[in-house]
Amino acid sequence: MSEQDERHPDDVQQHLREVQELLARHKVVEDLVHRQDMPRHELVENLVHKQHVAELQAKLDSLHPADIAYILEALPLEDRLFVWDLVKAERDGDILLEVSDAVRESLIETMDPHELKAAAETLDADELADLAPDLPPEVMLDVFQSLDSEEREQLRAAMSFPEESVGALMDFDMVTVREDVTLEVVLRYLRRFDELPDHTDKLFVIDREDHLKGILTLESLLINDPEMVVGEVMHKENVISFEPEDEADDAAQAFERYDLVSAPVIDAEKRVIGRLTVADVVDYIREESEHEILSHAGLREEEDIFASVWDSVKNRWAWLAINLVTAFIASRVIGAFEGSIEKLVALAALMPIVAGIGGNSGNQTVTMIVRAIAMGQVEQTAMQRLMRKEMGVAVVNGLVWGGLLGLLAWFLYGSASLGAVMTAAMTLNLLLAACAGVLIPMVRLRFGADPAMGGSVLITALTDSGGFFIFLGLATLFLL
Amino acid sequence: MSEQDERHPDDVQQHLREVQELLARHKVVEDLVHRQDMPRHELVENLVHKQHVAELQAKLDSLHPADIAYILEALPLEDRLFVWDLVKAERDGDILLEVSDAVRESLIETMDPHELKAAAETLDADELADLAPDLPPEVMLDVFQSLDSEEREQLRAAMSFPEESVGALMDFDMVTVREDVTLEVVLRYLRRFDELPDHTDKLFVIDREDHLKGILTLESLLINDPEMVVGEVMHKENVISFEPEDEADDAAQAFERYDLVSAPVIDAEKRVIGRLTVADVVDYIREESEHEILSHAGLREEEDIFASVWDSVKNRWAWLAINLVTAFIASRVIGAFEGSIEKLVALAALMPIVAGIGGNSGNQTVTMIVRAIAMGQVEQTAMQRLMRKEMGVAVVNGLVWGGLLGLLAWFLYGSASLGAVMTAAMTLNLLLAACAGVLIPMVRLRFGADPAMGGSVLITALTDSGGFFIFLGLATLFLL
Numbered sequence: 022m023s024e025q026d027e028r029h030p031d032d033v034q035q036h037l038r039e040v041q042e043l044l045a046r047h048k049v050v051e052d053l054v055h056r057q058d059m060p061r062h063e064l065v066e067n068l069v070h071k072q073h074v075a076e077l078q079a080k081l082d083s084l085h086p087a088d089i090a091y092i093l094e095a096l097p098l099e100d101r102l103f104v105w106d107l108v109k110a111e112r113d114g115d116i117l118l119e120v121s122d123a124v125r126e127s128l129i130e131t132m133d134p135h136e137l138k139a140a141a142e143t144l145d146a147d148e149l150a151d152l153a154p155d156l157p158p159e160v161m162l163d164v165f166q167s168l169d170s171e172e173r174e175q176l177r178a179a180m181s182f183p184e185e186s187v188g189a190l191m192d193f194d195m196v197t198v199r200e201d202v203t204l205e206v207v208l209r210y211l212r213r214f215d216e217l218p219d220h221t222d223k224l225f226v227i228d229r230e231d232h233l234k235g236i237l238t239l240e241s242l243l244i245n246d247p248e249m250v251v252g253e254v255m256h257k258e259n260v261i262s263f264e265p266e267d268e269a270d271d272a273a274q275a276f277e278r279y280d281l282v283s284a285p286v287i288d289a290e291k292r293v294i295g296r297l298t299v300a301d302v303v304d305y306i307r308e309e310s311e312h313e314i315l316s317h318a319g320l321r322e323e324e325d326i327f328a329s330v331w332d333s334v335k336n337r338w339a340w341l342a343i344n345l346v347t348a349f350i351a352s353r354v355i356g357a358f359e360g361s362i363e364k365l366v367a368l369a370a371l372m373p374i375v376a377g378i379g380g381n382s383g384n385q386t387v388t389m390i391v392r393a394i395a396m397g398q399v400e401q402t403a404m405q406r407l408m409r410k411e412m413g414v415a416v417v418n419g420l421v422w423g424g425l426l427g428l429l430a431w432f433l434y435g436s437a438s439l440g441a442v443m444t445a446a447m448t449l450n451l452l453l454a455a456c457a458g459v460l461i462p463m464v465r466l467r468f469g470a471d472p473a474m475g476g477s478v479l480i481t482a483l484t485d486s487g488g489f490f491i492f493l494g495l496a497t498l499f500l501l
Numbered sequence: 502m503s504e505q506d507e508r509h510p511d512d513v514q515q516h517l518r519e520v521q522e523l524l525a526r527h528k529v530v531e532d533l534v535h536r537q538d539m540p541r542h543e544l545v546e547n548l549v550h551k552q553h554v555a556e557l558q559a560k561l562d563s564l565h566p567a568d569i570a571y572i573l574e575a576l577p578l579e580d581r582l583f584v585w586d587l588v589k590a591e592r593d594g595d596i597l598l599e600v601s602d603a604v605r606e607s608l609i610e611t612m613d614p615h616e617l618k619a620a621a622e623t624l625d626a627d628e629l630a631d632l633a634p635d636l637p638p639e640v641m642l643d644v645f646q647s648l649d650s651e652e653r654e655q656l657r658a659a660m661s662f663p664e665e666s667v668g669a670l671m672d673f674d675m676v677t678v679r680e681d682v683t684l685e686v687v688l689r690y691l692r693r694f695d696e697l698p699d700h701t702d703k704l705f706v707i708d709r710e711d712h713l714k715g716i717l718t719l720e721s722l723l724i725n726d727p728e729m730v731v732g733e734v735m736h737k738e739n740v741i742s743f744e745p746e747d748e749a750d751d752a753a754q755a756f757e758r759y760d761l762v763s764a765p766v767i768d769a770e771k772r773v774i775g776r777l778t779v780a781d782v783v784d785y786i787r788e789e790s791e792h793e794i795l796s797h798a799g800l801r802e803e804e805d806i807f808a809s810v811w812d813s814v815k816n817r818w819a820w821l822a823i824n825l826v827t828a829f830i831a832s833r834v835i836g837a838f839e840g841s842i843e844k845l846v847a848l849a850a851l852m853p854i855v856a857g858i859g860g861n862s863g864n865q866t867v868t869m870i871v872r873a874i875a876m877g878q879v880e881q882t883a884m885q886r887l888m889r890k891e892m893g894v895a896v897v898n899g900l901v902w903g904g905l906l907g908l909l910a911w912f913l914y915g916s917a918s919l920g921a922v923m924t925a926a927m928t929l930n931l932l933l934a935a936c937a938g939v940l941i942p943m944v945r946l947r948f949g950a951d952p953a954m955g956g957s958v959l960i961t962a963l964t965d966s967g968g969f970f971i972f973l974g975l976a977t978l979f980l981l
Contacts, residue, residue, distance in 0.1 A: 033754075033755075033758070033877070034877050037877075085739075085758070085759060087758035087759060088758070091758070091876075094876075095876075095877075095879075097886070119758075208723065211723045211724055212723070212724055212725070212726065214723075214724045215724065216720065216724065217720045217723070217724065219760060220702075220760070220762060221720065222700075222702060222762070239719050239723070240696065240697045240701065242723075243688065243691045243692070243694075243697070243719070243722075244691055244692055244694045244695070244696065244697065245692070246692070274513075275513075276783070277783050277784065277787060278513070278565070278567040278568070278571070279565060279567060280699060280700070280780040282700060282702070282762055282779070299762070299779050299783070300760040302783075303756070303757050303779070303782075303783060303786065304757065306783065306786055306787060306790075307757060307786060307790075310786075310787075310790030310793070310794070311872070313790070313794060314790070314793060314794065314797070314868065314872070315868065315872075317794070317797055317868070318864045318865050318867075318868035318869075319861060319864075319865055320865055320868060320869065323872070324869050326869070326873045326879065326883070326887065327886075328890075329890075330890055330893035330894050330897060331897075333890065333891075333894045334894055334897050334898065337862070337865050337894070337898075338898075340861065340865070341858060341861060341862060341898060341902060342902075344857060344858055344861045345854070345858060345902055345905070345906070348853060348854040348857045348858060349854065349906075349909070351853055351854075351857075352850045352851060352853060352854050353850070355849055355850040355853070356847075356850040356913075359846045359847070359849070359850065362842070362846050362849050363843065363846045366839045366842050366843045366849075367836075367839070368849075369835055369839070369842045369846075369848075369849035369852075370832045370833070370835040370836040370839065371832060372849075373828060373831055373832060373835070373853060373856070373965070373969075374825070374828040374829060374831075374832050376853070377824060377828045377831075377965070378821060378824055378825060378828060381799060381820065381821060381824045382817070382821060384798045384799075385798050385799055385800055385817050385820070387798075388794065388795065388797070388798035388800060389798075389800065389804050389806070392791070392794070392795075392803070393806045396571075396574075396575075397513075397514050397517075397575075399575075399806065403806070406577070406807075407806065410808075410809075410810055410813065411813075413810035414810050414813045414814055414817070417810060417811075417814050418814065418817075418818070418821060422821060422822075422825055425825070426825070426829075429829070433836075485853070485857070489853075
């Protein structure tokens with residue numbers, strides 16, 4: 022990190038610390054001024070203060086937009102807005118694209134329509150489409166009017182595709198060539214560019230009507246004799262292309278499977294309309310996995326860690342409400358057996374074990390099935406086989422762990438029949454968990470819903486209420 | 502998909518279905534033969550059978566190794582091994598690299614040392630290092646001896662780095678050039694290659710001692726005048742490079758942040774020793790997020806969906822055992838209050854609600870904190886601020902949801918004081934959950950442990966036992 026001319030993965034944290042230090046020094050001056058009751062405008066005039074701000078600004082100017090985004094996310098709201106004000110206006114657009122949704126909202130709130138329009142105008146059509154949902158409609162309208170007709174068309178196209186589709190991820194930057202020219206001509210053509218679009222690892226070979234004829238990788242362009250013709254060296258077979266309606270998930274898997282850097286997006290007539298790059302795919306994969314992890318814990322979206330208590334409550338309340346309902350139902354199941362518990366209070370102490378282990382085991386099953394479905398490796402026909410296996414696992418676990426707990430219950434409460442009820446209830450609840458764990462995602466899949474959604478909530482609700490019911494029911498039948 | 506010359510993201514599922522169909526047809530013949538008690542060798546001679554096998558083999562030969570891996574993962578063990586036998590031996594290595602760990606084990610088990618050695622010898626040093634842990638030691642020794650000294654050195658280097666480091670992800674394929682030659686010379690040099698390493702978007706500019714002097718992107722090579730000298734057009738500043746000891750996580754974030762396709766890996770003296778590509782990074786991100794999702798549900802590793810019951814039990818038992826212990830402790834907490842429950846049996850029905858909501862709320866907190874720590878955006882200094890916020894959220898949720906439940910309890914059991922105890926217990930347990938949710942990952946971070954590990958287990962254990970203790974304790978103090 023001592024080398025000035027090199028960037029290192031930890032650098033962004035170093036940058037963050039430097040910015041925090043500059044902010045702290047700035048605050049010391051401000052505090053001093055405040056305590057001496059110096060009027061605000063004198064503070065602004067203050068030389069030391071000016072120097073700190075200039076230093077901070079210089080630091081920010083030297084940073085990559087993604088690094089500034091990272092720093093903004095890591096700063097409390099007040100510092101964040103102070104830094105945001107110091108960022109050069111022409112970089113606003115790029116940075117807004119990089120920050121998380123929650124932080125983006127906090128930044129956009131402080132910008133006036135004029136600033137927002139200026140920021141939006143620095144962006145490409147596909148980037149604009151990403152930002153559009155967060156911009157006030159009047160700003161979007163203004164921006165739209167300032168675009169030329171080709172960009173308008175692109176923006177309209179990019180915004181017309183659902184969020185999880187290839188169309189929403191694609192960009193419109195690409196280099197196309199004809200198949201009847203020599204590589205020498207292509208090389209000369211490329212020299213007229215000031216820069217190539219990001220992630221250009223291949224040129225798209227098209228005919229007069231934009232139909233995709235093949236791809237010319239930069240590799241083939243570089244290793245082949247310049248006298249050769251594009252049509253001779255281009256790849257015609259096994260060209261991986263996407264349609265804008267394809268699911269982003271499938272495209273991400275294809276990028277991963279075939280190690281792609283970029284790929285053409287074509288319409289139904291095989292006309293090239295855009296391009297998908299690995300950068301978009303990586304962002305998508307990261308967002309998806311984050312979304313999955315967050316929704317596992319019942320968080321609606323990534324939280325700005327410096328969000329207000331109120332914003333956090335809003336982000337989390339839905340899950341807690343659902344949980345309250347399921348917990349309440351489970352509680353009523355217990356309520357129905359209050360008579361039994363009164364007679365044998367040991368039941369109250371043992372029942373949460375049956376419910377808890379069932380929930381955990383069910384979650385293991387559902388996680389595994391959902392992953393297999395997501396990979397497209399489970400067909401409805403495999404259901405019977407999976408069900409048999411999961412039942413087998415449930416019986417083994419039920420007998421082993423349930424048996425162990427039965428022995429413990431016997432030892433603690435001196436009742437062999439209580440132990441037997443415990444073992445039976447555990448086994449039955451694990452079987453219930455296994456069935457539900459296979460059936461819930463499979464049924465959701467058959468009805469075309471996302472198999473992952475809410476599986477864990479449903480399982481836990483079932484195994485809680487079911488566990489209480491089975492255990493207390495068996496106890497009432499056999500022990501009282 | 503009607504076009505023969507195009508690959509489409511859904512194709513792999515189409516391939517899978519075709520292979521399954523061919524297998525099914527093959528089995529019909531086998532069944533027929535079996536029912537007629539035809540000896541096995543006659544089946545092999547059978548013409549129809551031969552034709553099916555040939556068709557299947559032709560299909561497999563046409564597929565990308567990653568697609569074959571996908572198909573192998575989706576087939577039950579028996580079919581999987583049948584298909585595996587039909588795959589050309591020289592592709593075995595590539596396919597073994599692509600399949601999941603569990604499936605790889607199942608394939609390697611059936612191969613003899615000779616086949617394994619042949620498969621391993623088709624791989625590069627960095628790929629070999631990935632496969633090494635799964636190969637029998639005697640095979641590895643054989644392979645090692647067949648390598649030349651440079652490859653041995655690379656293999657040794659690749660295997661010496663921990664799994665989560667840049668060193669473990671890097672490869673050794675790269676093109677290097679000197680800074681004092683013209684672009685024309687570089688272009689001529691590249692034409693001598695039969696192919697460039699995958700993901701070559703930049704050449705590394707080095708001096709005689711392999712020190713990194715800069716990078717020459719293919720873009721600058723292509724858009725600049727061939728008469729220019731490499732030193733003039735190469736990037737010297739803001740070159741992003743990694744060291745093999747760097748954490749893979751940081752490297753992945755840098756690839757994502759700066760949209761990299763490849764980057765040099767250098768040693769402490771700035772000598773180029775390898776290269777990191779986006780393909781390795783994408784695989785790493787995918788594996789990490791999968792690992793996170795699986796370990797959330799307490800699965801040790803990705804499960805082969807056609808694994809035996811016994812393998813599945815082994816994959817899942819550790820989590821269930823831990824859960825059993827925590828559930829048992831919670832059960833003993835309840836046991837300590839059996840006298841109170843005997844007197845007021847409503848407590849038994851209400852207590853799981855207090856524990857459950859606490860656990861869910863704590864998991865929300867811990868998920869958020871772990872994510873923020875993983876991004877490097879939370880320093881120890883931010884702990885106080887986060888703690889205050891989480892406490893605030895807990896108090897709001899406790900009063901709102903706890904209050905609602907208190908009213909329900911009052912209504913159900915006709916006791917206002919029971920309702921008040923319910924509300925108080927909910928609020929206290931949510932506060933406990935918030936503290937633990939912030940402290941557990943923070944403390945793990947301070948002691949250098951992975952902040953994510955087991956946070957959810959600990960939280961649930963605490964809020965279960967704590968919730969029962971707080972609720973039953975308050976009830977014993979104020980209601981009895």
